[in-house]
Amino acid sequence: MTTQIQPIQRAPIAPRPRPRSKAGLSGHKYAGPLFASPALIGLAIFLVAPFVLAVVLSFYRVQLNSPRPARFIGFEQYTRLFTDPDLSAAFGHALLNNFTFAVIVVPVQTVLALGLAVLVNRKLRGMVIFRTFIFMPLVFPLALTAVIWRLIYSRGDEGLLNAILGFFSGGALSSQDWLGSPSTALGSIIVMSIWQSVSFQMIIVLAALQSVPTELYEAASLDRANKWQQFMNVTVPGIRNTLIFVALITTIFSFRLFDQVYLLSRSGSVDRGSTETVMTQIINTGFDNNNVGQAAAMTVIFMVIITVIAIIQRAAVRQRGGV
Amino acid sequence: MTISRTTTPTTGGGSMKRTRRWQTALHYLILTVVALFFFLPVYYLIVGSFRPSRQVLSGLSGFVPTNLSLDNYVGVFEHLNSDATGYFSQFAVVSIVVTTVVVAGSLIVNSMAAYSFARMKWRGKKVLFLLVIILTIIPFEAVALPLYYMFSGQRDTIVIQAIPFIANAFSIFLFYTFFLDVPGEIEEAARLDGAGPFRTFFQVIIPITKPAFATVAILTFLAQWGSYLWPVLMVSDATVRPLPLAISIFQNQQPPEWGQVLAFGTMFIVPVLAVFLIFQRWFVASISSSAIKG
Numbered sequence: 001m002t003t004q005i006q007p008i009q010r011a012p013i014a015p016r017p018r019p020r021s022k023a024g025l026s027g028h029k030y031a032g033p034l035f036a037s038p039a040l041i042g043l044a045i046f047l048v049a050p051f052v053l054a055v056v057l058s059f060y061r062v063q064l065n066s067p068r069p070a071r072f073i074g075f076e077q078y079t080r081l082f083t084d085p086d087l088s089a090a091f092g093h094a095l096l097n098n099f100t101f102a103v104i105v106v107p108v109q110t111v112l113a114l115g116l117a118v119l120v121n122r123k124l125r126g127m128v129i130f131r132t133f134i135f136m137p138l139v140f141p142l143a144l145t146a147v148i149w150r151l152i153y154s155r156g157d158e159g160l161l162n163a164i165l166g167f168f169s170g171g172a173l174s175s176q177d178w179l180g181s182p183s184t185a186l187g188s189i190i191v192m193s194i195w196q197s198v199s200f201q202m203i204i205v206l207a208a209l210q211s212v213p214t215e216l217y218e219a220a221s222l223d224r225a226n227k228w229q230q231f232m233n234v235t236v237p238g239i240r241n242t243l244i245f246v247a248l249i250t251t252i253f254s255f256r257l258f259d260q261v262y263l264l265s266r267s268g269s270v271d272r273g274s275t276e277t278v279m280t281q282i283i284n285t286g287f288d289n290n291n292v293g294q295a296a297a298m299t300v301i302f303m304v305i306i307t308v309i310a311i312i313q314r315a316a317v318r319q320r321g322g323v
Numbered sequence: 324m325t326i327s328r329t330t331t332p333t334t335g336g337g338s339m340k341r342t343r344r345w346q347t348a349l350h351y352l353i354l355t356v357v358a359l360f361f362f363l364p365v366y367y368l369i370v371g372s373f374r375p376s377r378q379v380l381s382g383l384s385g386f387v388p389t390n391l392s393l394d395n396y397v398g399v400f401e402h403l404n405s406d407a408t409g410y411f412s413q414f415a416v417v418s419i420v421v422t423t424v425v426v427a428g429s430l431i432v433n434s435m436a437a438y439s440f441a442r443m444k445w446r447g448k449k450v451l452f453l454l455v456i457i458l459t460i461i462p463f464e465a466v467a468l469p470l471y472y473m474f475s476g477q478r479d480t481i482v483i484q485a486i487p488f489i490a491n492a493f494s495i496f497l498f499y500t501f502f503l504d505v506p507g508e509i510e511e512a513a514r515l516d517g518a519g520p521f522r523t524f525f526q527v528i529i530p531i532t533k534p535a536f537a538t539v540a541i542l543t544f545l546a547q548w549g550s551y552l553w554p555v556l557m558v559s560d561a562t563v564r565p566l567p568l569a570i571s572i573f574q575n576q577q578p579p580e581w582g583q584v585l586a587f588g589t590m591f592i593v594p595v596l597a598v599f600l601i602f603q604r605w606f607v608a609s610i611s612s613s614a615i616k617g
Binding site for chain 1: 347350351353354355357358360361362364365367368371379380381382383385386431432433435436438439440443444445447448451455458460461462464465466467468469470471472473475486487488489490491492495519520521524545548549550551552555556566567568570571574575581584585588591592595596599600603606607610611612613614
C-alpha cells in the first residue's frame with residue numbers, strides 16, 4: 001500500500017523544483033546570512049548599540065532633552081563615582097546591598113533548591129499536587145510578587161506575617177515594620193525574592209538529580225553507605241556542576257535586582273538606604289534625575305561585574321570538563 | 324508482594340517497615356509545610372480579592388474566606404474609568420498584544436538564525452555565532468538606560484515596548500542546541516525532494532523540533548508578561564500601559580483599597596496560572612532544558 005501511495009504523492013512535487021534547482025543552489029548561497037540577519041540586526045540595534053553607547057555616554061556630561069550640548073569630560077564620571085562623597089556614599093551603599101543580597105541569597109537559595117528537589121524527587125502519592133504548589137510562584141511577575149508581599153509584611157498587628165508570628169509565639173514576638181525598618185528591609189526583600197524564584201533553580205537541580213545514574217546508588221548501597229553518605233558521596237558530586245551553575249545564575253540575578261525594590265521604594269513602603277541596588281541607582285540617576293552620563297558610568301561598572309561573574313561561571317564549567 | 328519479600332532481608336523487617344512509615348509521614352509533614360509557604364501568598368491573593376477591602380489587612384482573619392463578594396472586581400473597573408487612570412481592559416490588551424508580538428516574533432526570528440548557525444554553511448558564520456554566544460551574558464538591565472536614551476522619541480508606543488525583545492541571544496542558543504540534534508538525513512531527503520532552505524525549515528524542521536519552540540515560547544512569555552523595567556522607562560501614557568506597570572501604580576492609590584489591588588492582581592495572574600496548571604509539565608521541561616543546554 002505505502003509503496004503505491006508514495007510515488008503518487010511525490011509525483012506533483014518532484015518535477016516542479018527540478019528546473020529551479022540551479023536557482024535553488026544560488027539561493028542557498030545567501031540563505032544562511034538571510035536566515036540569520038533579522039535576529040542579528042535586532043541584536044545589533046537593541047543590544048550591541050546601546051551597550052557601546054553606554055560606554056560612550058559615560059565619558060560625557062549629558063542629559064536627555066537638555067538645551068545644553070553634551071560635554072566630553074573623560075573619566076570624570078568614574079572618578080566622581082568613587083571619590084565625590086555625595087555620590088560615592090550612595091553608590092557604594094548600593095553595591096554593598098547587592099553584595100549582601102548575593103552573599104545571603106546564593107548559598108541559601110542553592111541549598112534550598114537542592115533540598116526542595118530532593119524533597120519532591122521521591123515517588124509518593126499526591127506528589128504531583130505538592131509539586132504544583134511549590135512551582136506556582138514561578139509564573140508570578142516580580143511586580144505582582146512585590147505587591148502581595150507588601151501586604152504580608154504590613155506593619156502593625158494586622159499585618160499577616162506579624163499576626164502569624166504573634167500567633168505561634170503566643171504574643172512573645174512583637175510586631176515589626178518589616179519593610180520600613182533598616183534592619184529587616186533587605187531580609188524581607190530576600191525572602192520574597194526567594195519565594196518567587198527558588199522553584200526555578202529547584203527544577204534545574206531536580207533535572208540533574210534524575211540524571212544521576214541509579215547504578216551509582218546501587219553500588220553505594222552494596223558498600224553499605226547509608227542515605228546521608230549516599231547523598232554526600234554520590235548525589236552531590238554527581239550534580240556538582242549544576243549546583244555551580246545555579247549558584248552563578250543566582251549571583252547574576254542578585255546584581256540585576258530591581259523590580260521589587262523599585263516598585264516598593266516608589267510607593268514609599270520600603271526603607272531606601274538599606275535596599276537600594278545598583279540598578280535602582282542607575283534608573284534613579286539616569287531616568288528620574290536625568291543624569292544620563294553618570295548613570296551610563298554606573299551601567300558600565302554593572303556590566304563589568306556581570307562579566308566577571310560570567311567568566312567565573314565559564315571557568316568553573318570548563319574545569320569540570322577537564323575533570 | 325512475594326517478590327518484594329525475597330529482595331528485602333527478612334530479619335528485622337517489621338521494625339524497618341515501621342521506621343519507613345515514620346519517614347514517609349515526616350516527609351509528608353515537611354512537604355506540607357513547604358507547600359504552605361509557597362501556596363499561602365497565592366491563596367491570600369485570591370481569597371483577599373473577594374473580601375471587603377478593610378478586612379484584607381486584619382491579621383490572621385485575612386485568611387478566612389468570609390463575606391466573599393465580587394465588589395472588589397466591580398471596584399477595579401469603576402476605579403479605572405477614564406483616560407487619565409486608564410482602563411483595566413486596556414492594560415490587559417496592551418500586555419497581551421506586546422507579549423504575543425514578542426513571543427511570536429522571537430520564535431520566528433531566533434529559530435531562523437539558530438537554524439542558519441547550526442545547519443548552514445556560509446562565510447563569517449563562526450565569528451558571528453561566537454558573538455551571539457558572548458551576547459548571552461549581557462542582561463537587559465545593562466542596556467536599559469542607553470536604550471531609553473536612544474529611543475526616547477518613541478516613548479508611549481506599543482511598538483517600542485515589543486521590538487527590543489524579539490531578537491534574543493539566549494533563545495538563539497537554545498534553538499541552536501536543539502537543531503544540532505536533527506539528523507542530517509532528514510534535510511537531505513527534503514533537499515532531494517526539491518525543497519529549498521525556506522521550505523525545508525518551515526515544513527520539515529519546525530514540525531520535528533516542537534519542544535524547542537515550546538521551550539522558547541514559555542520562557543519568553545514568562546519574561547515578557549512580567550516585564551517591568553522597560554515600561555517604567557518608556558511608558559507614561561495610561562493608554563499604552565502594560566499590566567505590571569499598571570499594578571505598581573494602582574497599588575499606590577490613596578486611600579488604599581487593598582481588596583481592589585488583590586482583585587487586580589488576581590485578574591493579572593489567574594489566566595497565566597490556568598495555563599500553567601494545564602501545561603505544567605511543559606513549563607518544568609522548558610526550564611530544565613534551559614539549564615542543561617545552557
